[in-house]
Amino acid sequence: MAINKERKDELVEQYRELLQNSSAIFLTRYGGMSVKELEALRLKINDANGRINVTKNTLLRIALEENQMPPPHELLNGQVATSFALGEASTLAKVLVDQAKTNDKLKIVGGLLGNRPLTAAEVESLATLPSLDQLRAQILGLLGAPAQGIVSAVAGGVRQVVNVLDAYAKKDDSAAAEAA
Structure with a gap:
């Protein structure tokens, strides 16, 4: 045509x-x-x-x-x-x-x-x-993983310090109770 x-x-x-x-x-x-x-x-x-x-x-x-x-x-x-x-x-x-x-x-x-x-x-x-949205989600997941590891490491360190301080405080409390 x-x-x-x-x-x-x-x-x-x-x-x-x-x-x-x-x-x-x-x-x-x-x-x-x-x-x-x-x-x-x-x-x-x-x-x-x-x-x-x-x-x-x-x-x-x-x-x-x-x-x-x-x-x-x-x-x-x-x-x-x-x-x-x-x-x-x-x-x-x-x-x-x-x-x-x-x-x-x-x-x-x-x-x-x-x-x-x-x-x-x-x-x-x-x-x-994968679609652009799927790639974005994967990148965000990859970026978030190291941050979660850092937070866990810092929180673990803080927890240990708190546990040590708590143990010293309990030790001091028990020593004071024995002295009284």
């Missing part, structure tokens, strides 16, 4: 805006997927703070070049759906990898993380990374 020049310009602008707001893009082949399957995928991607578009390859190349991003020419052929990570890239990668495992019609072919091209295997590796 041929589209006119104005529509092409609109699509390029739409792709450019999505690229500017994305931390990563993932390219997938979706041949043979039903409308129902595509809609279910779209909902899961939206939940992961992403967006998926069936993109025109030539127009996506133009938008990538206008954003000074290297277009992955070898990946942009055939039926391509582009997923834009508007949030965390790893979260969207997890959704795509999980969906590709359950639906053999969806194939991850690669992507871009910033300006770095990704292979399909690298997208799968990205999907195994």
Whole structure:
């Protein structure tokens, strides 16, 4: 289906805006997927703070070049759906990898993380990374562990001093009671 020049310009602008707001893009082949399957995928991607578009390859190349991003020419052929990570890239990668495992019609072919091209295997590796919130929790746990050790050591030392002073006080009290 041929589209006119104005529509092409609109699509390029739409792709450019999505690229500017994305931390990563993932390219997938979706041949043979039903409308129902595509809609279910779209909902899961939206939940992961992403967006998926069936993109025109030539127009996506133009938008990538206008954003000074290297277009992955070898990946942009055939039926391509582009997923834009508007949030965390790893979260969207997890959704795509999980969906590709359950639906053999969806194939991850690669992507871009910033300006770095990704292979399909690298997208799968990205999907195994913890989310930013999980990483923050792990870092806080690591930072808190030494502090707890210091508090325990100081509290243990103070406890020993208090026990020694208490023993001396009891000894003095018992000596005074014997003298009386």
